[in-house]
Amino acid sequence: MSKRQPQWIKCASQLPKEDDADCEGDVWVFMPVGFMGEPRNSVFRIGWDTVVNRIDHLTHWMPTGLKRPASPKMEGCLNE
Numbered sequence: 601m602s603k604r605q606p607q608w609i610k611c612a613s614q615l616p617k618e619d620d621a622d623c624e625g626d627v628w629v630f631m632p633v634g635f636m637g638e639p640r641n642s643v644f645r646i647g648w649d650t651v652v653n654r655i656d657h658l659t660h661w662m663p664t665g666l667k668r669p670a671s672p673k674m675e676g677c678l679n680e
Contacts, residue, residue, distance in 0.1 A: 608660040611651065615661075621648040622666035630660040 608630065609616075616627045626645040634640040634657075646654075651661050 606662045606665055608662050610660055611655050611658055615652050615655070616648040616663075618648060620661075620663050622664040623668035624666070625649075626664055626666075627651060628662040628664055629658045631658055633657070 606628075618625075621627055625647050627648045628643060629646055629651055631640050631642045631644075634642075645664060648661075651658055
């Protein structure tokens, strides 16, 4: 089964929405320059809504693909 790899999306083209976020509400972001103008080239996870509010410092975003797994089924447990 082939899964489609997430791709970087330019913030200028499209901003993330809530349903683009992972189970913790985050997306990957790329920040080429720090808040003081220093070179940074950082990739990190932040809340999707923060991307919308910090568009001036972020150039790209991408879904993390992180999904909350279902609980395991265990014999003799309540979720059996």
